[in-house]
Amino acid sequence: MNTPHIRVWDIFVRLFHWLLVAVIGFAWWTAEQGGDWMEWHKRCGYTVLGLVIFRVFWGFTGTAYARFSHFLYSPKATFAYLAALLKGREPLYLSHNPLGGWAVVLLLLWCTLQAGTGLFANDDILTEGPLVHRVGYDLSIEITRWHKLLFDGLLIIIALHIAAVAYHQLLRKEPLLQGMLTGNKPAEHVADRLAVAKTGGWMKGMVLAAIAAASVWALISL
Ligand code: HEM
């Protein structure tokens, strides 16, 4: 008999995720190219900021499994999950598991810092972030150093994220990737199934996306 699947990741979460992946990849590539590509590098950074702001809004008001209140657990519950994981007996979750939930917070914060420092960065040639005039040249040079260091950290966190997904997918046979692509996950034997799922709604998602975009525009016009 087929395991019943339910909709866990709505279209906004999925679009957020895969756009973030594409845009961070493109930001990396454009930074390597330099020159005229730096205009695109900046646009990638603004998009990352917009995506993260949207995801934070959605974490408070979006569909049930996408809410922070659903997938952020106490330190005690998180350590209990870790202990079970180390014994290879961790429970299954529909949304992010307790460790995964905190990894999401870390990824969102790191992306914010990465793009946020970019706003104050300059390459000493042609390109400067839109807020360099707020901090002056010397501090901008220092922040540019952080911007580059942060990226090494981001690569490490992303590598850990992909390793964690691969562990669940390949060793524990959980279809996480299919979940992030189709939105649906098998709903049997899970620890976090909700009786009533809150809905998100297209209109709400579109309005929040517009507010996120406007916030970035306001920020870079400061
Ligand atoms: C730039 C690289 C990446 C970043 C910044 C990133 C970031 C994130 C974030 C923030 C989430 C949480 C989604 C949410 O709740 O909104 C997530 C989940 C997820 N990511 Fe990524 N990701 C990256 C690359 C990848 C890649 C390459 C894969 C595929 C191999 C992947 C597979 C997944 C899956 C399957 C989930 C859902 C995990 C679960 O079901 O708990 N990610 N990622």
Ligand code: HEM
């Ligand atoms: C998450 C988004 C971003 C990522 C992943 C990222 C990544 C990077 C990386 C890897 C470099 C180093 C290139 C090198 O070593 O030569 C770099 C440089 C730079 N980034 Fe970003 N960046 C992001 C956002 C931004 C934003 C929003 C701005 C400005 C609006 C910006 C402005 C710059 C500048 C001016 C440099 C040149 C520094 C130099 O070559 O001396 N970045 N970025």
